[in-house]
Amino acid sequence: MTESTKARAGVLLGNFFFGTSVIAVKHISPSIIPAVGLTSVRIGATTLLFWLLYMAKPVKMSFAGKDYIRLFFCAIAGITMNQTFTMMGMSLTSPIHSSLLILTTPIAITFLAAWFLKEPLNGLKLIGLLLGISGGALLVFSKDLSSKVGGEQSLGDLLTIIGALSYSIYVISIKPIIGKHKATHILQWVFLFGCFVSLPLGWKPLTQVSWSAFDGLSWFCIVYIVLGSTFFAYQLMNYGISKLGASVTGTYMYTQPFFTTLASMLLFHETLSLPKVGAAALIMTGVFLTNYKRK
DSSP: OOHHHHHHHHHHHHHHHHHHHHHHHHHHTTTTSOHHHHHHHHHHHHHHHHHHHHHHSOOOOOOOHHHHHHHHHHHIIIIIIHHHHHHHHHHHSOHHHHHHHHTTHHHHHHHHHHHHSOOOOOHHHHHHHHHHHHHHHHHHHSOOTTOOOGGGHHHHHHHHHHHHHHHHHHHHHHHHHHTTSOHHHHHHHHHHHHHHHHHHHHHHHHHTOOGGGOOHHHHHHHHIIIIIIIIIHHHHHHHHHHHHOHHHHHHGGGHHHHHHHHHHHHHSOOOOOHHHHHHHHHHHHHHHHHTOOOO
């Protein structure tokens, strides 16, 4: 198997973890553990794993003082805010809605890059931006009768969008140092700084959790969220970027809604309604147009 094939398989597996983690979140939150508390567990455990990995093979890091300031800001946007709002959104809305709305992240990145980094915004990107916004609005204002999430679905959709915007801010903010340091080292510090903020936020909700109510499947869901969709998924995506490049790796994000939809239909008996299909077409077309480059 070639390095390229291994990288593609790894990126596909990483997106499988990302896509199916929505099902794990829905199983335990908010019914067993509040979303904020689950976020603290996810960030705290992942931070521990990253630094254990560093201790097993310590290497010298060359971060400057101003880099640590940027890393702290990126941690607030990309870890604390992104994970908190996304997890809260996942717990309130349907899995399919959540996966499709997370897919608006590349569109938000394109818009923010044009605003802050002065990257050119041509006609295709503007059309893609409008299509993505239209698809997101269609999901937010449509009623999903096949879902069991209740009347808080629209709130969950909005929280998921805020999470996607927070991650977009992180991507734009981290760009100046992404080429100077290894991605794993950046993640170690970003998760550590994010942990300092997220753990205090989730401490009180965690003290109110009835841990005796957790069965084997619930514990598996937590392990899956921490190891699968966070620690391993980030490592797999970093490996893909190093071997395939960021653009090729980013295209595999399209597979996340497929994995989420398949899992939610099998486990939660959700159906593919016309608004979902229409929103998926609008969002995916929008992502394609905002990232399209003429030869």
